[in-house]
Amino acid sequence: MRGKQALKNMVASLLLQVIVLLSGLILPRFILEAYGSSVNGMITSVNQFLTYLGLAEAGVGTATVVALYTPLALNQTEEVNSILSASRKFYNKSGMLFLALTLVLVGVYPFFISGQLENSLVRWMILVLAGSTLVDYFFLGKYRVLLTANQEGYVVALIQAAGTIVNMVVSIFLIYIGAGVLFVKAVATGVYMLRLVLVKIYAKRKYPALDFHAEPNEGALKQKNAALLHQVVGIIVNNTDTTVLTICLGAKSLLEVSVYGIYMMVVNAVNQLMTSFSNGLTAGFGEVIAKNEEETLKKSYSSYEYMYFVIMFIVIACMGVLILPFVGVYTINLTDVQYVRPVLGILFTLIVFMQNVRIPGLTIICAAGHYKETRCQAILEAVINITVSLGLVWKFGMAGVLFGTVCSYGYRSFEIVFYTSRHLVKGCAKKSMFRILRNVLIVALLCIVGTYVIPKNMASFITWFLYAIGMGAVSVFTIVGVNYVVEPDEFKELVLRVKGIVNRKEK
Structure with missing residues (x-):
């Protein structure tokens, strides 16, 4: 059920x-x-x-x-x-x-x-x-x-x-x-x-x-007040960029925010896609934790993380190569501001990685209701974001603000991995970090090759879509293949779980 x-x-x-x-x-x-x-x-x-x-x-x-x-x-x-x-x-x-x-x-x-x-x-x-x-x-x-x-x-x-x-x-x-x-x-x-x-x-x-x-x-x-603190931090971290750009960049602020909005449109789409693989699971993990089924939690979390990381890194590999060509086609007739900026493409891709690598651990933290226990780390994340963004915006503009976001996400995401291992799913950090490291190396290689093979300037969405299909196919084959070779038992266990869920009759 x-x-x-x-x-x-x-x-x-x-x-x-x-x-x-x-x-x-x-x-x-x-x-x-x-x-x-x-x-x-x-x-x-x-x-x-x-x-x-x-x-x-x-x-x-x-x-x-x-x-x-x-x-x-x-x-x-x-x-x-x-x-x-x-x-x-x-x-x-x-x-x-x-x-x-x-x-x-x-x-x-x-x-x-x-x-x-x-x-x-x-x-x-x-x-x-x-x-x-x-x-x-x-x-x-x-x-x-x-x-x-x-x-x-x-x-x-x-x-x-x-x-x-x-x-x-x-x-x-x-x-x-x-x-x-x-x-x-x-x-x-x-x-x-x-x-x-x-x-x-x-x-x-x-x-x-x-x-x-x-x-x-x-x-x-x-837990309302503790949950509020996490919401405050989440809103600060996720929305500081636009606020700083609006207030600090004066007469050109709306144009820069428009550029930011186009890239964030892609980022939000990717994040929403990834969220669909975690939204439906929080309540289920919450029930497991409420019933103290520790062994079930450990096995289910491992399968969930394995599946999530495979999907996430496929998406990130595609985004790293395809985001600039997409923005170029999307804004092809717009000349009031420069939209295609390679540095922004790199920074936004890093933001997506840092945002999503935390999701498996964060799902368990939310299911367990550990808001009060993690409030200090959340506050530090917001402090890092605001401090670095304000320190760099005047000299580097939007790129400086985005770098502040990368720094804050980076700290908090990996802290979540280790917190989950210490307090909720004991000893999972070593496996998690190994999975992250191997997939980062694969994605880096795919992005390097992809940027040379896929043209940066395209004339239509049809052309972009065809390249996207090719990039997606290569990413799926490579990332799934490597993860299967390294962890074949986890792959088979995941397949069995999915088949069992699909074939199980409602009781």
Whole structure:
């Protein structure tokens, strides 16, 4: 049953990420051509500032998911309702705080980009883009955490996938007929709001005993503050780049943020793809940890890490070679700023590596709820990011900011590997580091050869796609082959696990 749910979550999450990937690649291109780099940079920048304001969520979602693992596993309905009731109260308070902070942003943000765009457009865009987050706080969040904790995140993922498709089609149509960018984004927010209806209907039917107004058990969310700290750090580390560029680069800030946004579009697509292989597993590992099944945890984690690293390094090898040609084709008709920059291609590829090498260990840390225990390391990660970025931005511009991100990710990712080995999956660090080292060497070789074979300038996405298929095939053959030769038993065990999950009948 646990394996079936994990597979459902993984497949649904993968489908969602593929759809989000396509939408994230297609829509910005239409926005760039229709409204220009400054508008695209403004949308990117505003979204990052709203992410900062999302700290108002105060760790409620993460803490609620962790708190629900045990009562759901033991079928304790009253305890589940009391936790969800407490979660609803915190979400409502968070929504009010987020709304207040958004209004402050409406007042001050236009001064950061003075003279680059009309102030009224910027202010209304902030309100429109904030709408989806407000819906999440006041309506959707409490249902999402329940489904996630009960290994039914695939329901939310499928509904969101359908909404993303509708949003993309409608937005492209509106841009095609000449609608204003503000109206296009308002429609996108409206489509997001429709998700609430479908998720609520499913949750009400699946859980008839659901009661969000039961006596709240606020003590069950004791990890809320520790989870908040990790969210603060995550938001700082993931969004410092855009904020520093917006504030520090003056009159050309929106153009630089637009360049940053195009590369981050690729990075986010890759990260979303990789996240689909971990999202559906956290709840399953949480159940294993709650039941103290140590041997099951050790074996499952090894297979998961092996699979994840193979997929991750295939993706990184392809990204390292293909990101610059992709950006070149994507921005082929745009001349208001230089988009193709080799140094940025290298730095963004390193960022993806540093972000994702931590995911297996981070999945176990989240499943175990070890937020308080890892807060000092998280704070240090943020300090490294901010210090290095601010120290280098004035001299090296965007490259200096990205280097700060690489440094902070590098420290934290490898610290997570060793923390997991010391406290959760005893003794796994040696195997993990060996897997990382061998795959890094393979990827380095593939990238060196690939940059000489694949041309940097291409005329169309068809040409790029054909080279991408070739690069992907070579990467899969090489990385899978080497990992099979070095760890044949792990490979066979992984294949058996997948076959067992697919063939096992629901009990």
